Amino acid sequence: MPTTNQTHSARLAGITGRRVLGAAAIGPATLGFDQGSIASPQQAPESGPCIDAGDLLVLPGIVDIHGDAFERAVMPRPGVSFPYAGALLDVDRQLLSHGITTEFHGVTLSWEGGLRGEAYALRMFDALAHLQPVLGVSHKVHLRFEAYHLAGVETALSWMADGRVGLLAINDHLPMMARKMANDSKLAQYAERAECDPETFRTRLRTASRNAQDVPAGVSSLIAAARVAGLPVASHDDPDLATRQHYHRQGCHIAEFPLTIEVAKLARQIGDETVFGAPNVVRGTSHTGAPNATEMVAAGLCTVLASDYYYPAPIQAAFKLAQLGVVSLADAWHLVSRNPARAAGLRDRGVLAPGLRADAILVDDSVPGLPRVCGTIVNGELKHATRVLPMIDIADARYAAEGDAGSLAA
Structure with missing residues (x-):
């Protein structure tokens, strides 16, 4: 797989996945980014590049x-x-x-x-x-x-x-x-x-x-x-x-x-x-x-x-x-x-929650005991990747998430 270290990449609009660690548990979520921070639902960007993490774990940095x-x-x-x-x-x-x-x-x-x-x-x-x-x-x-x-x-x-x-x-x-x-x-x-x-x-x-x-x-x-x-x-x-x-x-x-x-x-x-x-x-x-x-x-x-x-x-x-x-x-x-x-007194990071820094990592845990970091996001930018990560528009990610929620409700 190709390895990239991107230190001048454009900011992401967000990330979506089926295994995202939120404040308390791991589950499906779509996180929008706004100026390097995780946005509230009301402030999330309407469009832009969003990583589709699929079944990779998405964890706070x-x-x-x-x-x-x-x-x-x-x-x-x-x-x-x-x-x-x-x-x-x-x-x-x-x-x-x-x-x-x-x-x-x-x-x-x-x-x-x-x-x-x-x-x-x-x-x-x-x-x-x-x-x-x-x-x-x-x-x-x-x-x-x-x-x-x-x-x-x-x-x-x-x-x-x-x-x-x-x-x-x-x-x-x-x-x-x-x-x-x-x-x-x-x-x-x-x-x-x-x-x-x-x-x-x-x-x-x-x-x-x-x-x-x-x-x-x-x-x-x-x-x-x-x-x-x-x-x-x-x-x-x-x-x-x-x-x-x-x-x-x-x-x-x-x-x-x-x-x-x-x-x-x-x-x-x-x-x-x-x-x-x-x-x-x-x-x-x-x-x-x-x-x-x-x-x-x-x-x-x-x-x-x-x-x-x-x-x-x-x-x-x-x-x-x-x-x-x-x-x-x-x-x-x-x-x-x-x-x-x-x-350390850093109240702006450590959890994937609205208002905090968009510092996140994508982890492949398919091999027990050997977690592998596939992507690292710092301040809303993809800085490191060991594979090509699928990108979709964040509007599509939100639409899909709403559809899944509706299916579950039904």
Whole structure:
């Protein structure tokens, strides 16, 4: 089948299909588009090109609030980096092909330097601004701030004030890294990513460690600034109840990858979002020994699934959860679309409903366990297709839908 990536396509008038996921269930529907949004019946266009999805599933586009797989495009091997422009263009195509229509790139600002230092973050900001006219997906930045990087607090504050950041997450990987300094292989890996020699990396870690007493104040200033800017805030890898309560009190209402079941339970009890990795569902286990994400979904302790380090994971995880009977496909899809949009404060997407963005994907699920994205619509435009999709006039689609409704009524 031919593959097309259309970044300058004309806007669609709508989409029709027999298996469209609406606000609550999957069924026949015709959705009209108006200026990139889903139109109310009264505002739907009277004519224009409409995709006939037939028996393909039509689902809201995936909203991924934590994805750092772009790092492998920028630095495919340790110490081997490529220009951001070409790398992000490749990432954009990957996202479209896996049904992700909104991506929050996990850009790290850390004392480590190198790939997770300020220079690389600035390259990301510059590339996103430069590529905006040709990118198919809605790209945003999830700023992962390393708590001990006090020298970067003012930089992070300025980025938030300038509107460059869409979500702030507080990370603290220093204690874990410190425990691994005796592991020469792990140290070499950290140093290569930081683009320095092992001894320099040790020095950076020791220097950052001296900031311990000032870390709480620095982090609090970032969270306060994010709240003023209207940004959602997450804490990463909460290890215990006290940590979650501490961040919740400061207005941080996303528990990203909580490390224990007890932390996830507390987060839900106090109304916080809980994010787990979609790769955890796909693989059946966490690669770090964290709680099993499938079990968390079954227990109602997971509200959001994120791609983390593997872009194909959200769509695969949602279908696997439905196939296992853990939840319905509609409820599984909320974990990768409606709920992450809510967590990120994006009230304009995540559900195929009037007034919201026309971000949708067409999925062939005819092979169990292997969902395939056949088309991706972003802001009312077809941006990606792996097959020729039938087009009809939206007036004909509405006429057919009214006829079917009349037949059913009769």
